[in-house]
Amino acid sequence: MNELKIHLENCYGIKKLQHTFDFTKSKVQIVYAPNGAMKSSFAKTFEDICFDKVSQDRIFSERVNHRSALVDKRDILKEEIFVINRIQDADFKEASTILANKSLKTEYDAINIKLIETKKDFIKILLPYFGLKENVIEQTIIDAFKNDIYSFVETRSAEINEIETPILNNIIFNEIFNDKVSKFLKEKSFNTKIKEYISVYDKLVNENTTFFKKGEFNHNNAENITKSLKDNGFFKADHKVKIKDSVIGNIEELENVIKEEKEKVLNNPELTSKFNEIDKALNSNSELRNFRNYIENNQEIIKEFIDLENFKKKLILNYIANHKSELDVFAKLYSETKTRRNEITIEARKEQSEWLKVLDIFKNRFTVPFKIKIKNQEDVILKSEPASLIFTYEDGDSKKDLGGPEINKSLSTGEQRVFYLLNIIFQIETRKIITNDQLFIIDDIADSFDYKNKYAIIEYLKDIADDPKFKMIILTHNFDFYKTIKKRLEGVNNWEGNLKAVKSKTEVKLVPGEKQDVFPQLRKNFSTCEKSFISCIPFVRNLIEYTVGTKNPNYLTLTSLLHIKPAHAIENIKETKEHTTGEILTIFNSVFATTSTLTDTTTKVYDLAIAIAEEIEANKEIEPVLDLKSKLCLSIAIRFKAEDYIINKVSDANFHTNIWSKETGKIIGQYKAEFPNDKKEIEIFERVNLMTAENLHLNSFMYEPLMDLSEDHLLTLYKDIKVLESTVA
Numbered sequence: 001m002n003e004l005k006i007h008l009e010n011c012y013g014i015k016k017l018q019h020t021f022d023f024t025k026s027k028v029q030i031v032y033a034p035n036g037a038m039k040s041s042f043a044k045t046f047e048d049i050c051f052d053k054v055s056q057d058r059i060f061s062e063r064v065n066h067r068s069a070l071v072d073k074r075d076i077l078k079e080e081i082f083v084i085n086r087i088q089d090a091d092f093k094e095a096s097t098i099l100a101n102k103s104l105k106t107e108y109d110a111i112n113i114k115l116i117e118t119k120k121d122f123i124k125i126l127l128p129y130f131g132l133k134e135n136v137i138e139q140t141i142i143d144a145f146k147n148d149i150y151s152f153v154e155t156r157s158a159e160i161n162e163i164e165t166p167i168l169n170n171i172i173f174n175e176i177f178n179d180k181v182s183k184f185l186k187e188k189s190f191n192t193k194i195k196e197y198i199s200v201y202d203k204l205v206n207e208n209t210t211f212f213k214k215g216e217f218n219h220n221n222a223e224n225i226t227k228s229l230k231d232n233g234f235f236k237a238d239h240k241v242k243i244k245d246s247v248i249g250n251i252e253e254l255e256n257v258i259k260e261e262k263e264k265v266l267n268n269p270e271l272t273s274k275f276n277e278i279d280k281a282l283n284s285n286s287e288l289r290n291f292r293n294y295i296e297n298n299q300e301i302i303k304e305f306i307d308l309e310n311f312k313k314k315l316i317l318n319y320i321a322n323h324k325s326e327l328d329v330f331a332k333l334y335s336e337t338k339t340r341r342n343e344i345t346i347e348a349r350k351e352q353s354e355w356l357k358v359l360d361i362f363k364n365r366f367t368v369p370f371k372i373k374i375k376n377q378e379d380v381i382l383k384s385e386p387a388s389l390i391f392t393y394e395d396g397d398s399k400k401d402l403g404g405p406e407i408n409k410s411l412s413t414g415e416q417r418v419f420y421l422l423n424i425i426f427q428i429e430t431r432k433i434i435t436n437d438q439l440f441i442i443d444d445i446a447d448s449f450d451y452k453n454k455y456a457i458i459e460y461l462k463d464i465a466d467d468p469k470f471k472m473i474i475l476t477h478n479f480d481f482y483k484t485i486k487k488r489l490e491g492v493n494n495w496e497g498n499l500k501a502v503k504s505k506t507e508v509k510l511v512p513g514e515k516q517d518v519f520p521q522l523r524k525n526f527s528t529c530e531k532s533f534i535s536c537i538p539f540v541r542n543l544i545e546y547t548v549g550t551k552n553p554n555y556l557t558l559t560s561l562l563h564i565k566p567a568h569a570i571e572n573i574k575e576t577k578e579h580t581t582g583e584i585l586t587i588f589n590s591v592f593a594t595t596s597t598l599t600d601t602t603t604k605v606y607d608l609a610i611a612i613a614e615e616i617e618a619n620k621e622i623e624p625v626l627d628l629k630s631k632l633c634l635s636i637a638i639r640f641k642a643e644d645y646i647i648n649k650v651s652d653a654n655f656h657t658n659i660w661s662k663e664t665g666k667i668i669g670q671y672k673a674e675f676p677n678d679k680k681e682i683e684i685f686e687r688v689n690l691m692t693a694e695n696l697h698l699n700s701f702m703y704e705p706l707m708d709l710s711e712d713h714l715l716t717l718y719k720d721i722k723v724l725e726s727t728v729a
Helices: 039-050 102-124 134-145 149-161 179-185 188-205 219-231 251-266 269-283 286-297 299-321 324-349 352-365 377-382 405-410 413-431 451-465 479-488 518-525 530-547 553-559 581-592 605-618 628-649 663-674 679-692 704-708 711-726
Strands: 003-011 014-022 028-032 066-071 081-084 241-243 246-248 371-374 389-395 398-402 438-443 470-476 498-503 508-512
Touching: 003 039, 014 039, 014 508, 028 479, 039 066, 039 081, 039 438, 039 470, 081 413, 102 134, 102 149, 102 324, 134 149, 134 299, 149 299, 149 324, 179 188, 179 286, 179 299, 188 269, 188 299, 219 251, 246 251, 269 286, 286 299, 299 324, 352 371, 352 413, 352 451, 413 451, 451 470, 451 479, 470 479, 518 530, 518 628, 530 553, 530 581, 530 605, 530 628, 553 581, 581 605, 605 628, 605 711, 628 663, 628 679, 628 704, 628 711, 663 679, 679 711
Parallel strands: 028 470, 028 498, 081 438, 438 470
Antiparallel strands: 003 014, 003 066, 241 246, 371 389, 389 398, 498 508
């Protein structure tokens, strides 16, 4: 894999991107891309190749798409690509759900997703019977039969299918099996009353006055037979039923006979007396009055209370027996996929040694307040079961093991991101045994990590980059990370592999990035490069601030070259527009311990900054991409012109004399107070404050905000300021 030639059009926000990555010159290509430029879109497009998916524009899906990725003049193979997405794009659910061999996990999940969907559909049809939420119904079945839902379906399907006519369908599970009722039903005194009621009931159903018989034929059986005869048109075919000595020729007559026989039992004075004892016990508890009303209308279930666990099972089995076709679909899918799931599990077990190796790498490189060990290897890789991994926390002599859902409450967001790396490390380590070259697309992997773990990531990338099979394209929006990884990976990355993404209205271009760190270059070139000279002003000012302090005359002098300042008589500091390059050269030489010279020491620094900005604007068609020095010079010129305009327009031209912190914001505030209706001008000044404030001060050693600003934004702002300037009489 010597060369990767890409041509993308309308791929997730990338209108057009053509570039050739030359891995013979730099096997690691580092791309600095501000947010919104192309990073995630680039990674997503290559992920599509991995999964044989068609790429498209995320918003304008109707646009014609083009995607070409050629390795050494042939189409890249999906097996040659490994995309590592940014950490926050990865779901952190349970530890066990993110640790996986990707190919095994993908196949297992595809099977599981279908199973889960079928399970949800199955449980949904049971909602009216239970009066509970879906997740509670599943747990109720698990608790009743001491089996997970899949094993329950597998082992109980035959038994359920044998139930020809389901009973107890009118009984709502939650009306009986809720905390208050269940507790009451288990009380010894109430249990005694139930036994007495059942004894009388059994005696009555065996008496000659009724055609019911204990254990053989009760009113539930009779009602089910009646329903079956009615549904199947038995009487419409002129059939008759003989019960004892009576012949019945229609459904209404049969229903009346059963109703009468049932009432003979339930309205028997002796049974009524026993029911009244139960009723009295229920009425004595205000929390059970709803249940009491329910029992009054469903007296036939009282006899079931003697064995509540069996009653639970009977209800559940009969509920499901009303939906045998749905049960059969669920059971068939589980049975058909069971063999392959078991095969994948066996494959997963073989990776035990690889996982131990990954854990060692993790323990040795990354800093987290816990230790990790694998409890159940195949579940770690494939399933979402709790306690697949055990996290051991130690605090002095105290030690605590956590697993499954508990760990979600304990891991901080940062620790979750670090833990996610386990999955990445595993996949990388497994690819080391592949003989073919591999291309890693790495999207902001270090984003949001603390510095210690960020450097651990860099060192790990450095180690794997030494493998001749691995080629990398590292994408980042973090300029500090870009500089750091560029330096740490210099053995496998040279300046030709350092790129910057520049996004225009029509395309994204990857242009050469900074060849070297900007600060040594500024120090080296300030006497020969005018842009470097102006760019050194905020840099040297920060150095003085951090080493000497903000009261230092040199600090105040350089501050007056970042804002429009009047003369400072006490400190003998000139006004902004009067400082010369020679005066500033003296400060630079003092701070840098150099003896550099300039050909002209009389040029006003203010005039030089404006002249450079004018040159940048004039050459924008020739040099559309601005380096950091150009952006710094343009930002300083923008601020000069904006503050100059405001100071000349406000009523008190000297109001800013003693402002030495947050000057631009306070100057703009004065303008807004005096000219609140100048909406257009205020909008421009707010942009000035937003785009130039932090760039030239506290964040100047990183300059990331300025790097993220597009050339168009700065040039447009400079142009808008000039238009305002031209309106001043």
